[in-house]
Amino acid sequence: MPAKVSDSTIRRLSHYLRILEAMARDGGGTVSSVQLAAAAGTTAAQVRKDLSLFGSFGKRGHGYQVAELADRVREILGLGRDWRVALVGAGRIGSALFEYADFRRRGFHIVAVLDVDPAKIGERWGTLAVEDVASLEAALEREGVEVLIVTVPATEAQAIVDRAVASGVRGILNFAPTQLRTEDGVFVHDVNMVMELEALSFDLTNRIPADVGDTAD
Template sequence: MDIPSGDTARKRISESTIHRLSRYFRTLSLLEKENFETVSSKELAKREKLTPAQVRKDLSFFGSFGTRGLGYPVAELKAKVSRILGIDRIWRVALVGVGNIGSAMVSYKEFIKQGFHIVKLFDNDQRKIGSNHKGIIVSDIKNLRTELQDDRIEMVIVAVPATVAQYIVDDIVKAEVKAILNFAPINLKVPSGVHVRNENMVMELEYLSFAMVNHHSPKGGGKA
């Protein structure tokens, strides 16, 4: 399905393509540091263990960014990709559940580096409410909906036990937040228009387990 929009008609872009764009972005940042002016699809592909055609096709969904005979201008392509991914800006993020994983996320530098700023924390534990984590005071989860709205939060990271995740997500949805990163091992129900990504580390270990007991050689060498 094409999604007609604003000024251009957009094709449906596959999840794989979007993930590869993230990887291109990372590699382009590196190439920039290494003072490359331009990069060919061949070089980019080599670094990502992909085919050059794949790289070119991915980029071609969004425009023509290269020069025939030369390749792609690194700095410019990086800017374009960051624009496409919507990471040429700051996102206001809240985190619910200041437990093991939650605490780790608050201190996770890669988030801030990429413009994802965790600016609010929530928990239901009285001992945690009011405490200070990296300069942020933990709020009472009772006020989740109102505070998300008042603080114009755009994304929420959910790091609570599976048993309560759905209730919390219902509140998040009520607060009109449209993007959720979920660490609870559960299939969340959200209305259409709300985006959910699940981060499930157990599933990745299970994949490794499967690969080992089956002497499995995944095509392309596995998830990169």
């Protein structure tokens, strides 16, 4: 593992993996860095550079074996194993994520669901029962949870995360529209749906090219 891998490299690896898996379903064989780059919307040099960070792949002039490269990228991303996940916030977004096949396909298994709402506590979600968030620590320990998905309101998120981190959770996928603070060695990734819509609103308001809209200075 190289000392320094940028977040954009990781994102591209995710993207290559999706492309390689589609190619594997279509029969596999070999793929050149030029082909992989074309499918990923990047350059062949970028593909080679990203992959070379993690060792030597393929033979010069012969491209990569699709199945082998997919395996290797899965391994780099830490996807060669299952992750035990707790979901805090049994609302609509939480429910959609609970059923989200792409998460399970990637080895992320939701093993506990918790909420603060008495009307939700006890609800059956698949084979699970929604638990009271008051017993968060007990659930995390009982299930050996490694990753927390947070879909609670912004005002509640920090306190939940502080408790989970104190219980040893080191990975957070945060859907609450707030900036979480955690100690070093805890990894937070944000899914900012509202922020993306706001950025889109900014683009549409300010960035319409001169040839399609009025110019503004």
